[in-house]
Amino acid sequence: MDICNACFSGNLDYSIKFEGEKNWSFLPILVVYLKKRNHLIHYKNTMVEVKEEAIVELVGFFKENLDCEAIFFSVDRVNWKPIHLISQTYEARWVDDILVKNSAFNYIQPIVDGSENVYGYEMLARFHDGNGGVLSPFEVFNAAKLRSRTFSLDRLCRLTAVKSAAFVSGKVFINFIPTAIYSPEHCLQSTVQLANELNIEPSRFVFEVVETEEVEDLAHLKKILMYYKEKGFEYALDDVGEGFSTAEALKQLEPHFMKLDMKYVQGVSMDERKQAVAKDFLNTALRVGAVPLAEGIEKREDFIWLKNEGYKLFQGYYFGKPSPIHTLETRRKIEEI
Structure with a gap:
């Protein structure tokens, strides 16, 4: 390849x-x-x-x-x-060592349905620091950006998450950075190939546009998402209120899932302003055919309110904090893939 x-x-x-x-x-x-x-x-x-x-x-x-x-x-x-x-x-050259040694691994956080059954997991990238510690994703991605290594780091995280998917059940949500992909046919072929080699059904993967990414080139993003769709993958849009200005743009992208940001989720049961945003978001998601997912839930009353309004999927500390997905033995198996 x-x-x-x-x-x-x-x-x-x-x-x-x-x-x-x-x-x-x-x-x-x-x-x-x-x-x-x-x-x-x-x-x-x-x-x-x-x-x-x-x-x-x-x-x-x-x-x-x-x-x-x-x-x-x-x-x-x-x-x-x-x-x-x-x-x-x-x-920031220390980040090169992470890339050369593939020093990435995953934590997972459960995503549940209205009955609180696990629907899938979001894969969260973590990195070894070489001394037995763990580096924060923010620190690593910031270093990679300084050295124009965002492309390499995004690729490493995607492939690590695909490998880890073999050890969990249900849907697997994987973050990705659109600007790190200049041509989906070239930049994503390794992701598609690895999923095929591991005999994992493409429909299990949900590729999620990260919330920190400002979407400026809608046509480029659509090209990436259509490539994922053609290969049988699904995709989610995060922080929709920030990155996508119109319902028409969302209709063009045809997301399978839309995530309501935690700033509108936490305390929504007691906040009329947040409730108005959540209802608006829900209507937009249903109008474009996307499954509405609320993230950042920490209290049951917020979960109940959102569930009663019509939200289908939920994520947050109330259901489970990010945690390692595997034992040392399983980690060795993933590294051998």
Whole structure:
């Protein structure tokens, strides 16, 4: 199977561009130095591309000799940042080790129906820190974003969740980041192939657009979701009130599930404003043919109110907190897949 560059966590290269006469005058000296140290990858006009191992020395050189306000860097040649932020990207290189070693595993949280029977589980990514501890997803994804590794990390989490699905019953909800998928035919083929190899019915998987993702390119998202649908998978939209502005947009996407965010769920039984949002959401979900799911439930009275209104599925600490899905023996089996 071919792996695209976006999903391959190889060595990171830095593009650095210079502005201003003072900086330009130093460029020939800098290029000679980089060549001697075997750090230079490419040089053109006012930009150099260098290996990561050169960064520490270069930053010191820039501070002493150049106008740092007129120097910018990028690790993807698209998102240019001021050079003083380069240390954040360099110091986040620990995330590469997670990707190389596939140091991801899953916690699960149950999703129940109105009778409080388990309907399925949401797979929640967790990461080993190398010292027996667990890193928070926020910390890891933030580091990956700094190093333009979101593609690789999203792929790792998807494949880990698919492997873990073999050890639970019912539906399996798996988060994914739309902007980490530039072409579904290329970026998702490994997900489809792994599910087939494990003989897991595609209909068991529900791929969920994460709540933190701002949906700007509706056509791109629709292309991804249609690819999932063609392969027999289902999908869910999370935080619909934030990311999708119209019912027409939701109708185009035809989600199988829609999740009501916890900020409208917690305390809904006693809050008329939240009740109005929840009813609106429910009507929209039913209108576009999606199963309405309320997440973040912590109190029974909120569950009862939502259930009586017509919500079909429920998730939250009241039914179960995220917990490891397997014993050490099962974890070894997953890692062998």
